[in-house]
Amino acid sequence: MVLGAVAAGVVVGLGSLGDAARAAGPGIPHGTAQVVVGTGDTVWDIARRTAPDADPAAAAAHIVELNGLRSAALRPGQMLTVPAA
Incomplete structure (x- = not known):
């Protein structure tokens, strides 16, 4: 169900990170x-x-950095910027 919630989380936009x-x-x-x-x-x-070919620790650290998170604690409904092809 959790996977479905994120998979169902609408991809709102794609961007480039530089x-x-x-x-x-x-x-x-x-x-x-x-x-x-x-x-x-x-x-x-x-x-x-979102980054199945990457080291999960590196991908998680990248998500934390992209979103300026001070901790890894997340709230349901929170929008996150994540790596995407």
């Missing part, structure tokens, strides 16, 4: 998208879904 994306690490897509956080989602889970 230098931050290039420095994010191997396997992390250079583009970005917006997703809605579902109940029980963690940054790690979202990182694994």
